[in-house]
Amino acid sequence: MLSMERIPEQIGYLVLKEDGAVLTSGGELENDERIANIIMSLITLTDTIDPKAFASDETFNKISITYEDHCYVICLSNKKVHIVKKKITALTSSQEQQQQHLPVIA
Numbered sequence: 001m002l003s004m005e006r007i008p009e010q011i012g013y014l015v016l017k018e019d020g021a022v023l024t025s026g027g028e029l030e031n032d033e034r035i036a037n038i039i040m041s042l043i044t045l046t047d048t049i050d051p052k053a054f055a056s057d058e059t060f061n062k063i064s065i066t067y068e069d070h071c072y073v074i075c076l077s078n079k080k081v082h083i084v085k086k087k088i089t090a091l092t093s094s095q096e097q098q099q100q101h102l103p104v105i106a
Helices: 031-047 093-099
Strands: 008-017 023-025 062-066 071-075 079-086
Touching: 008 031, 031 062, 031 071, 031 079
Parallel strands: none
Antiparallel strands: 008 023, 008 079, 062 071, 071 079
16 A cells, blocks of 8 residues: 655645545645545535436546645545645746646757
């Protein structure tokens, strides 16, 4: 199993049981039950999405919540909820152009 501390740009993590209980945590999310409750509510909300838009047998693999300077990545695996809070570093304009596969003009 990959150690959550080794994820690049990670500033906090939570691993939850299916019922929302914290199994492991670290960094800025260490023992953060408030965030755990918010994430579990978000996961519950995904179960009520319009079945006409999404097939009832479809479930999500990953949810990303992005802010200006950080993001939360939420994944389900082995009946556990894995949450990583990652720092977002600002890109220079040339890096942004490279990501968009545009030519870089110097």
